[in-house]
Amino acid sequence: MSSTGNTYDDFKSGYVAIVGAPNAGKSTLLNRLLGEKISITSKKPQTTRNRILGVMHRPGAQIVFIDTPGIFKARDTLNLRIVDTALAAIDEADLILFVLDAAHPDPTSEYFLAQRLQKQERPVIVALNKIDQIEKTDLLAIIQKWSTEYYFEVIIPISAVEGTQIEQMTTAMQNMLPSGPPYFPEDALTDLSERFIAAEMIRESIFRLTGEEIPYATAVTVDTFKEEKKGRLVKIEATIHLERGSQKGIIIGKDGSKLKRIGIESRKKIEHMLDTRVFLKLFVRTQKNWRKDTRALRKFGY
Ligand SMILES: Nc1nc2c(ncn2[C@@H]2O[C@H](COP(=O)(O)OP(=O)(O)O)[C@@H](O)[C@H]2O)c(=O)[nH]1
Ligand SMILES: [Mg+2]
Secondary structure, three states: OOOOOOOOOOOEEEEEEEEEOOOOOHHHHHHHHHOOOOOOOOOOOOOOOOOEEEEEEEOOEEEEEEEOOOOOOOOOHHHHHHHHHHHHHHHHOOEEEEEEEOOOOOHHHHHHHHHHHHOOOOOEEEEEEOHHHOOHHHHHHHHHHHHHHOOOOEEEEOEOOOOEOHHHHHHHHHHHOOEOOOOOOOOOOEOOOHHHHHHHHHHHHHHHHOOOOHHHHOEEEEEEEEEEOOOOEEEEEEEEEEOOOHHHHHHHOHHHHHHHHHHHHHHHHHHHHHOOEEEEEEEEEEOOOHHHOHHHHHHOOO
């Protein structure tokens, strides 16, 4: 690359929107591609709520991934926002990575999204994920279906968890991206703040450790984030917001045991991310029906 000629003929760079049904494995795939955990994941659908940006650096290319919430039929205001976030990412992208759960298809969401992707101009790579969970003969039938019913550029079977065919998929993406200068500095991983990721890690623990409506009725804000002892300790105070008073007891648990587990688990993840010791203090509050309240949604970052 020359700094005067500005010729980037040999360098590829662009935005890739990762879209798919809830639970297809989009966030797991992003973390796998980056080799770092920046997007939270869980067994439950609709874990991701925001647009999560991650930058991959390769010889000859910079690929900017946008992880999105799953596309599904939204009912309340929060969910309408979530689906809008996902659909907006498609319009910003140079290339679409359409992730499907080959082991547990979600025909309604997949059909809706496939129709939509067929109607736009950007090239689409179909990643048939979770092939570690299916038989080879079933996989062939799925490939057959997706290659005959639609016209997508590439169909590639992968496993985000096991790392199968990730390199092949990345090479295919690189080849399909436009030539041009990188968008981000060469050490950039994400545009998200450590504060935001810390709040997400707490939310991930809540998804893992509570059931029913609780994860969906929860938002997390980080109220203070202070470096101490020359950066060797970070003090974080965060609030878990719930929709109803009756949910408080569930999150806190018997003698505070549940909240304690959430605190310990998320602290460990945040310590790993920041590579420092973390002192984490959690508070629990109710903000009545926040999922329908536009002001509360804004306050919580949605
Ligand atoms: N067996 C298997 N599970 C996977 C794979 N990719 C993701 N998962 C699991 O699928 C669930 C949903 O993953 P997540 O990344 O949160 O999905 P998202 O909603 O599309 O972002 C999690 O429990 C993941 O561990 C895979 O390749 N194989
Ligand atoms: Mg996700």
